[in-house]
Amino acid sequence: MKIKLYTIIIILFSFIILFAFKSKETNSYKSLYNQNIENFNLAQEKLLTEIKAGNLNDKKDIVKIRQALNEARTKMKFLDFWLRYLEPNTYKKINGPLPVEWETEVFEKYEKPYRRVGCGLTLAELYLEEDVIEKDTLIQFIANSINATKNYTNDTITKELYNYHHFYLCNRLFLLNLAAIYTTGFECPDTSKIIPELEAMMKSNKQIYFYFNQTFESQALPNSYISLYDSALAFVKSQSKNYSTFNHFTFIQQYINPLYAINRQLILKHHVISKNLIDYSLNKNAETIFDKTLYNGQNAKGLYIRVNDSVQLSEIVTLGKLLFYDPILSANNKRSCASCHFPSQYFTDTSNSTAFQFDNSNRLSRNTPSLINVQYNHLIMLDGEHISLQNQTHSVITNPIEMASNQEEVLKKVLDCKDYKVMLKKLLTFTPQESEITLTHITSAITLYYSKFSNYYSPFDQAINQKTVLSHDELKGFNLFMSKAQCATCHFVPHFNGVKPPYIGSEFEVLGTPKDKAYKNLSEDKGRYNINPAYETENAFRTGSLRNIAFTQPYMHNGVFSNLTEVLDFYNTGGGAGHGLNVPNQTLSSDSLGLKPIEIKQIIAFLNTLTEEIPFESAPKKLPINKNKQFNIRKVGGEY
């Protein structure tokens, strides 16, 4: 009996061995993955040994540690393609850009922000720059990274490697990162290594492509993709190793954006299916990276989300436009949305740092933001208070220091206008789940109206999509923006806002914006801290879009700067801390960027190419008549 049992066990064991080897042979793609993980682990172990054995006060030992760190970074870059996509939160332990990040990703919008602790190679490298280096802290950064790397050999992750679906989605993210972060130093503190690292990573990715094509013949990358990728790599090799003289524009325009377009077609062709929340916002119908619909930020349609008929949509827009200009939404019938968001001024107010309060004498604490392109944010307001555009509109209408009205009053006054009532009753049929007209029917029409102005493109977009050319200075400005000026480490393509690939969250930064141009005091506005109090969020504000920046002055959350030269000077001198203010949690480096006046001019020339060709409209001639005569003296757009 016992012998029989042993025989069965042996046979079973042999089968397992046989099967294991067989799968290794037939999936060379997965073998490459395993091999790269192993190499990375070895490099990290070596680094840990160097740290443990080294004397951190001895320069020679620090050099050795740096060498081992570089080696580990290179090995990590060979895996970046997979690591970032397959398990993004674990990746932060391996290559987190910040020690602590507060995140509210799009699928967590209804929950409190999560505190995520970063570890790994980039933070270890930054830590080596500090005056006093504690061995234990350094060990911790690497030990955590080693532990995190182990997760990537779990079946739950590696099972993805047996089908082709994840590959095209990994590749999509890889291409987006090539356009948005890999060339900017976003997570590479030593700027002299950015381009060499890029080259090494792109070269090693050729192996990934090779083994993928060998393993998944029916879904292989076509020659058109491979040859363009080879040209991209040749371009990088031919370029300057200094990221400030690297031609970022041509790299994206000639190579990365077209590669993205091919990859996107392959996603459609092979019916690629995502099972990963990282793909939550990306839109596979967007043809290029610079398509405004690249990712879905806000639902501008609100309650009318499922209305797609153009006639019906234009009816909603017509209503939304009237409401936008109608002061009936305010308590005293003297203020409308257009009181602060002037449609002829890119839906902002360029004449004031901050607008008047409802009382028409005190000032609000923040500069009026442009409404154009706000829909490409996951959180609305500079402190991220609102999760939807409709909530934001609702809050302005009911805020005692803005429009000072309330839900019941607004509904009654609006429905007492016959024209509005007829229109809204019709729109009610578009929302069968709603039994009656609500304030959300009103706010949704408003958000749909102003969001239509976000569908336009700028000369920069035309140029990056190869439809027009930019001048020498404009190109130079973009390349500086992506490198030495460090703008692109916070303002990511394509919207030049704080939403970075995979475009599922909004970033907040602490810049140390002063109260006034004298730089005597920090602005008193606590920003994100008001919503999510923490050390890291004090004075933090959501990064805004730079589109139409030439026409949306004054700048910063409090409108402290009146022109772009002042803004660039602020950054060039290291933000608030660089100007001598006490900003312990500033996320912007307090060092000077070392930009010359000509370079500042070139950056501004580039920023001017972000002005979108928007056909603005004139205000409606009149507003719907109300039953109650006293409301009919109200003025289109309000009085102040």
Place this chain on the structure above:
Amino acid sequence: MMQCTSQQKIVYIFPDAMAPDIQKDYEKQCKKGYILYQINCAKCHTKNINGKNIIPDFTIEKISAYEIRVANALHSDSLTEERITAEELGIISTFFTYKARNSSKDSLKLLNKK
């Protein structure tokens, strides 16, 4: 668009401990959730068995608002953010939380139909 959904009689069961006015609010949400279900989900998930429409008993774990978009391959096209908001998915979850379970006979039929 489903504009004239024939209202199927649905029974909702609320915990006894829930105050009557709260129950009323929830019932309102459930009715909204039912209509959103009809618009977005019923085409594939409601089964007609011998002339009777049976809505499956989805558990809350199954329809957790975020994962639902990637839980099922077809959903990557049918349940995109352009078609339904996370908030609406939450309302559908409420509907399933309080909808009375199907009779065991119906559940069995539903299972066989699959």
